Amino acid sequence: MFRLPILVVLTLAIAFGGGAWTASWTLKATSGFGAIKLGPWSAYPDLQTANADPFAKAHRAGDGRILLGRAEGLVFTAQNDETGAVLSGRCIYEISGSTPPARFWTLRVAGADGDPLEAPARVPTSLNSWTTLRHTDGTFNIQVSAAPSPGNWIWLDTSGDVTFVLTLIDTPTAASVSIAELDMPKISQTGCSDA
Numbered sequence: 001m002f003r004l005p006i007l008v009v010l011t012l013a014i015a016f017g018g019g020a021w022t023a024s025w026t027l028k029a030t031s032g033f034g035a036i037k038l039g040p041w042s043a044y045p046d047l048q049t050a051n052a053d054p055f056a057k058a059h060r061a062g063d064g065r066i067l068l069g070r071a072e073g074l075v076f077t078a079q080n081d082e083t084g085a086v087l088s089g090r091c092i093y094e095i096s097g098s099t100p101p102a103r104f105w106t107l108r109v110a111g112a113d114g115d116p117l118e119a120p121a122r123v124p125t126s127l128n129s130w131t132t133l134r135h136t137d138g139t140f141n142i143q144v145s146a147a148p149s150p151g152n153w154i155w156l157d158t159s160g161d162v163t164f165v166l167t168l169i170d171t172p173t174a175a176s177v178s179i180a181e182l183d184m185p186k187i188s189q190t191g192c193s194d195a
Contacts, residue, residue, distance in 0.1 A: 093145070102168040
């Protein structure tokens with residue numbers, strides 16, 4: 001007697017619950033189409049523009065973060081090193097080279113979800129173009145590790161995967177047609193505490 005209504009309710013729960021879960025997962029899994037990839041770094045230049053695709057607009061609305069417009073800057077993220085290995089919070093990395101032209105840039109370490117890491121007091125969790133020491137040719141070397149090191153150093157000591165976030169502010173790169181030819185900093189793993 002109750003078999004048919006129970007089956008109908010179960011079918012509707014699976015359909016609506018599964019549909020809502022897959023839609024949510026799809027929106028969290030991507031920032032939309034139109035990504036540019038330069039080595040391990042990727043960016044979505046159209047994410048905040050009127051030309052953004054519907055997935056990007058939905059991602060932007062659901063994420064609740066204020067993004068940079070195309071004329072304001074560009075955000076690059078890296079979740080892998082130069083060899084393609086996933087960035088781990090237990091490893092030591094060296095970020096070297098130079099950034100594309102920008103009036104100002106910041107480099108920070110975030111969790112795999114993009115949120116800032118919880119760090120002990122008075123340790124550097126980011127660097128910027130004003131505080132980074134450079135070589136005479138304009139390049140830099142930044143150590144990312146748990147133990148302090150001389151020169152440019154960013155703290156990293158957490159379990160799980162991490163993301164490096166490079167934000168270029170007021171850069172001609174965002175409007176450039178030759179964006180695929182930019183020189184981006186290289187990410188090299190120099191050791192791991194788990195090994």
